[in-house]
Amino acid sequence: MKKINVAIVGATGAVGQELLKILQERNFPVGGLKLLATERSAGTKINWEGRDYTVEVTGNQAFEGIDIALFAGGSASKEYAREAAKRGAVVVDNSSAFRMEPDVPLVVPEVNPEDVKRHKGIIANPNCSTIIMVVPLKVIHDAAKVKRVVVSTYQAVSGAGKEAIEELAAQVNMFAEGRKDITPEIFPYQIAFNLIPHIDVFSELDYTKEEWKMVKETKKIMHEESIEITATTVRVPVFRSHSESINIETEHRITPAEAKELLSKAPGIIVQDNPEKREYPMPLHTSNRDEVFVGRIRQDNSIANGLNMWVVSDQLRKGAATNAVQIAELVVKYGCF
The missing domain is CATH 1.20.5 (Single alpha-helices involved in coiled-coils or other helix-helix interfaces)
Known part of the structure; x- marks a missing residue:
């Protein structure tokens, strides 16, 4: 297999560190590795696969000879991503800078992998809460066509770095x-022993930017503008793993038993749903895992074609770093770099 020259921008941050772990865990075919960050972190030594790497300052010249550049998020994306792409790197960007641009694919590999093929140098990694929701949502949509989604998130502090x-x-x-x-x-x-119903800045209709991300990004990823989505995002005093309460209305009826069977067979999903034994997903048990865990699957008693689900996943991994590396794997698989 061809070796890939990889750069990680933001290598010393929480997502950057996860990217390094996941590249190793998934045996990504790394040839050369360049670790980039701000001037404050430059000179830091990071050991990866038995070798010490020195973190360099992010700059345009740093992307020469790089095949895939993984941006961990932050202001560096707007400053350097397009320049990295001009210099021949395929950028997988974890920031919100390019997600809604028409020529930039927004990809969750379990949902829309083929979109990778139409990139023009930059592929966007969706918002963590969006990723966690759309993995099971796509399964239900394929079976019964989703009409409307009401989602409330319970987001761990590590989502803020x-x-x-x-x-x-x-x-x-x-x-x-x-x-x-x-x-x-x-x-x-x-935040300790408290909940804060406010993530990112407030925007139209007094929804926050984080809430609008879930609305707009989901429609783009699933290629379904007709799905109506409303979201409430909440920061909770949990270190790791986001949780989501998702209410779904479908055009065609799907029973909880049918939903469980479909979800249990879907890639990247673990169904953990046994009320009698008090088995359901929790951040405590889903941290440091790549799967999206789904439980509390039950009929919505208030409408004819409705389901409720409780979904939990590690937002630093599947919600950020793992999804980014999976995108990079697709770039290699399809040879589109």
Whole structure:
């Protein structure tokens, strides 16, 4: 198999570190590896597969000779992604910068893998909550055609980066010590022992940008503008793995038993649903896994063709880094670089 020269932009961050783990775990055919970050992180040594790599400052020249550039997200995408593509790299971008641009495929490999083939240098990795939702949603859509989705998310702090993880840990310790001087820095309010129904900035109709991402990105990924979607996104004091309560209305009736059977056979999904034994997905057990876990599958008692599902997945892996590496694998598989 041809060896691929890979660059990781944002290599020292939470998603960048996951990208390195997943490239190794999935035996991605890495030839050369270049680790890039800001000036603040330049010079950091990172060991990968027994070799020490020195983190370099991200710059246009850094992408010379690179086949695939994995951008971990952040402001670097707008500054360097198009230049990296001009220099011959296929960019897999984890930021929101290009997701809704018509010429940029927005890809979840279990849902729309063929879209990779029409890239023009940049492929966008969707929002983490969108990825987690569309993997099971596509299965239901193929079977019964989804008309409407109502989703509420319960999003772990790691979705906001390493500093957010550290803030929650520090606040928990301060709370345990009985301290009252907890001052939030990353989040607008204390996150320890609290919920914040506000992720990203507020936008049209008082929905947040995070909520609109789920609406708009889902329609693009599934090539279905007709699906009506409404979302409420909430930050919760969990370190890792996002959870989602998803209510689905379909054109054709599908029973919970039929849904469970279809979902259990779908790639990338684990059905964990046994109410009698109190078996259902939880962040505690889904962290550091790549699958999307689905449970609490039941009929919506209020409408004729409705289902409820509880969906949980590790947003640093399937919601970000794993999905990005899977996209890179498709680029190699299809030879479109």
